[in-house]
Amino acid sequence: MNLGLAGDPLPRSLVARALLPGDPGYSRYTAGFFRSGRPGLVLRPQSPAEVQDAVLYADRHRQVPLGILSGGHGISGRSLNDGGIVIAVDALNDITLLDGNRARLGPGARWGDVAAALAPHGLSLTAGDYGSVGVGGLATAGGIGWLVREHGLTIDHLLSVDVVTANGELVRASAAENPDLFWAMRGAGANFGIAVSFEFDLDPIGPQxxxxxxxxxxxxxxxxxxxxxxxxxxxxxxxxxxxxxxxxxxxxxxxxxxxxxxxxxxxxxxxxxxxxxxxxxxxxxxxxxxxxxxxxxxxxxxxxxxxxxxxxxxxxxxxxxxxxxxxxxxxxxxxxxxxxxxxxxxxxxxxxxxxxxxxxxxxxxxxxxxxxxxxxxxxxxxxxxxxxxxxxxxxxxxxxxxLARAFPPAHLKRLRALKRTWDPTGLFRDNFFIHPTSTFHHNF
Ligand SMILES: Cc1cc2nc3c(=O)[nH]c(=O)nc-3n(C[C@H](O)[C@H](O)[C@H](O)COP(=O)(O)OP(=O)(O)OC[C@H]3O[C@@H](n4cnc5c(N)ncnc54)[C@H](O)[C@@H]3O)c2cc1C
Incomplete structure (x- = not known):
């Protein structure tokens, strides 16, 4: 069966879990927290390698919108769309406690589950105020939550993030590896790729x-x-x-x-x-x-x-x-x-x-x-x-x-330059699109 768009068959790795309108399970991807959509194709990768396949597939279909969905709570509602592709990474929802008060989180994990998993160890990670919000959307934008005045933003605790970039590569961004991308992922992440795994440092928290x-x-x-x-x-x-x-x-x-x-x-x-x-x-x-x-x-x-x-x-x-x-x-x-x-x-x-x-x-x-x-x-x-x-x-x-209000001029200039490096043709364009060269939107 050809599940693909415009006669382009889907990569074998994605066929079994891909959803078209009317498929069982499709309706789950028609309602975000505030906004509905009716995507033409939902790709549901289960591993970073499958996210790479999904990105390369989406790159061949620029004629339709592209949404990236982790927890589905985006207030702008751009993780869904009408008639386009949605790459849903909600299945990448691991929560793993690591040595040295660190945790590795998948973008599809929910902050309530993260807090519950860390609590028995007397640890926490500042996030938002609401447990159903997904890790992917919040941890690429900022993270202003109940512990913000004490522990800062969620992104301030990010040690590294693995990202599938617009050319389908899987790269690590940290202070030591691709530091420019690491800088961009902490506040403007959605423009630079799909985050598939985050590593955070944690803070102690009391029982109540x-x-x-x-x-x-x-x-x-x-x-x-x-x-x-x-x-x-x-x-x-x-x-x-x-x-x-x-x-x-x-x-x-x-x-x-x-x-x-x-x-x-x-x-x-x-x-x-x-x-x-x-x-x-x-x-x-x-x-x-x-x-x-x-x-x-x-x-x-x-x-x-x-x-x-x-x-x-x-x-x-x-x-x-x-x-x-x-x-x-x-x-x-x-x-x-x-x-x-x-x-x-x-x-x-x-x-x-x-x-x-x-x-x-x-x-x-x-x-x-x-x-x-x-x-x-x-x-x-x-x-x-x-x-x-x-x-x-x-x-x-x-x-x-x-965008001009969200980033000071020097930040926006640097983000545009980084967009030219990491996503020069604007694959990631559906949510707060930072155009690589101009302050105006263009159709590629
Ligand atoms: C009820 C509610 C309460 C909230 N409270 C807070 C709060 O206290 N503090 C706070 O800071 N925010 C809060 N938010 C805002 C929230 O952080 C954002 O809406 C966030 O984008 C939701 O993340 P998500 O993964 O659930 O959303 P999604 O809808 O899945 O994604 C939203 C957008 O994030 C980007 N994105 C998603 N996944 C990835 C990924 N893996 N890689 C790269 N980009 C990605 C995409 O552009 C996508 O359109 C709240 C939102 C709601 C609905």
Missing amino acids: VGFAMLVYAPDDIAAFLQAWGTTIEHSHPTVTGTLILSSSGHGTPTVQALIVVDADDPDTVVERLQPLAALAPVANQSVQLMPYHTLLSQPPEQHDHGEPHGHSSLARHLTPAVSEGLAHLLTSNSSFFLTVRSAGGAVADTPADATAYAWRNANFLIATLGGGSADFEARWNQLLPHFEGMYLSFETDTGPDV
Whole structure:
């Protein structure tokens, strides 16, 4: 049977597990976390060698889109497509503990499983806030999670990554081997190949961490945001917090905080929470101790398979301009979520030019989901000059203007030069495409 595209038969290694529309198991590749798709062909390699075969096959079929899927939680939704090829590396999901507090992870592993596998050894790797997210997407972009202020970004713990590049080669990138590629993989990885194996160093973690949920009832949201920002920036590095502000487009927005304190002594947890709890009247609260891996299994899943709409930015401080702008956004006639996550802390321990992710002084990651009205977009655009940089993983626009915000000019220049080396004809082009030569998109 010829399962291939345009009369080009599939490599023998991929035939048995390849999926076409209607095949049993195909529907699993039609719904990411937020966005749906209907790929023409799903290739499901089970080894790095099979990923090489898949890349060479996709290279012969540039006429259709190419998605790379690990955990399927990409917010831009570009791991799926309509009518194109998807190379799904979800089967490469090994989690192997190595000597010397290191772990080897496959891109298809989920962060919740990683945390659960490391917990019995008293070890952890800072990742995101949600356990179903895949290793592949997060560990090639950054990784801003519950332990970020204490341990930095996920990519800051990367020791080496094995990558199948656009010409089908399997190469290792580390400080010693292909250091330029290693630099690019830590923040712009999706443009440079398919990561098939990561090696990370790990940090110790106690059996439990503190987790607080506070529902605030602030009189003045802008003033509250400013106070939250200052207080978080001065919090102990073990404290990381996310504010979730939701607007129905009518009436008062709700303001909820999720706060993690990496300490297992209840008195220490309460003491470190106290300054945040005192910021505004608290309408509801809970504080508990739980294992870090249990924390990653919260909150409940929310799927909406329409066309997702989300923006993302980084801010050094929640200045009056940023706080007032966000407060005004909440009064726009749109229904949406706004999250203000901690970045900062140990993120700044790595120099800005050490990785493709550049925004080492940003203390806050601001992400919206929903919105989309003209009024909302205008208010968001007015805010842009007050931000400093962006983190690609929470953005649904993927064009050149987004890249110009995601990377400072010198970083973007270096990334384009590296794209010319590693993917000169733009095989990896479907998600935040860094054009090898120009700032504009071209069809190859
Ligand atoms: C509910 C939810 C919570 C989240 N929380 C956080 C958080 O706390 N912190 C944070 O930093 N991020 C967070 N994210 C964002 C998340 O990190 C990104 O969406 C990430 O890309 C998802 O990875 P994935 O492998 O699951 O996604 P996929 O959809 O499989 O991949 C997303 C994109 O990543 C690239 N990619 C995937 N696999 C590879 C690979 N093996 N090699 C090269 N490129 C690859 C491709 O461009 C692909 O389109 C969250 C997302 C969701 C949906």
